[in-house]
Amino acid sequence: MEDWIRALRELIVEELKRSKFPLPADRSICSKWMEGMAEGGRRILYTSCMYQLAPLIDKAVDLLRAMGASSGGARARLAAVGAKAFGRLVLRPDEERLRWAEGVLKNIAAMLKRAGVEFGVLRDEPYSGALLYELGFERDFAEYAKSVYAYFKEKGVEEVITVDPHTYHVLSQIYPKYVDGFDLKVYSYMDFVKPAGARIRGRVVVHDSCLYARYLGKYDVYRRLLDEAGVERAEDPYVTGRAYSGCCGGPIESVRPDVSAEVAKLRVQQLAKLSEVVVTECPICYVNLSKAGRGVVKVYDLAEVLA
Amino acid sequence: MRPEEARAEAGRCARCGFCEAVCPTYNAVRARHYGPRGRLAMALMALDGMAHDRYVVESLATCLRCRACELVCPASIRIVDVIAAARSAIYEGA
């Protein structure tokens, strides 16, 4: 397993150096949704390419699994060699998933505009580096984070509106620890939007992002937004309570995809007891639960539900 | 968290096992080193130089950092920070 983790680190660090993107992919997928939006400014809507990237993680992990990433031992060593070849590939998400990501982001932008928030976008925005931090490669993360901060400064950015929990977490809580003089104001789009209604009907169950619920104090925020939109929620302290609202398994997908998939399967079983309609607020949760819940639950992102 | 601090924090574990009920990886695998209590024991081993033991690496690398365990731990142990410190000890050779 150590061999595999080392290979993974090399793969991500190399790719970030080359393209400011953690996976070998066509970067145009990050900015396609930005058509017609103003470029730059002091306040920006920053996607860190997370929604566009999440469907690719799915693909990458299938490839990694085929290479033996989950089995450990000799096969993992082989996988480590395979990872080098993997770096030369160019991954592309399915069109359907890409449309989903673009739909979510466009709706977030539209809701912000409706709430009177002015912002620009950065068409060459770099990835935040969250994956490095979360996998435990803190020194690599620290170095990379400095380069991202320098990029924001050069563009004259003062305030950043994030769209996902991983980016919000690293920017608001981790960057200040690693980047000297970090002074960006960091928000979540949820801090601003005022939903006028909902795009779906019926009772839903909320799947919490671990970061939003247990690190970032947002557990009640998206619940309130759903209430304001008139969406009925099914709750059960053992399924959706602060401690029992279990992880989707996403954070270890690249380390042990088999364990990650089992975690997701169990989570789907719990959620399905409350409703067949699951609402997530994180693209990684969305992808993981959609995959594990095929035929059992229908998963929506919060920004698909709010109108 | 510095290694000494992590060692002291892990040493406060009463081994009550309350944390296992909420741990997603423990529930998925049902092996002690896949749960918070086991991970604290493995963290101590990693911090004591057993960084290359297969079970130690597997245990620490598969924590989701989801923090569910911390919310139920009666000793309020900062479990994720301990695991992260031990993991750094392995990955960065610190």
Ligand code: SF4
């Ligand atoms: S709940 Fe806390 S004290 Fe009890 S076993 Fe888990 S970590 Fe140790």
Ligand code: SF4
């Ligand atoms: S943070 Fe790690 S040890 Fe604690 S419940 Fe989550 S996966 Fe288990």
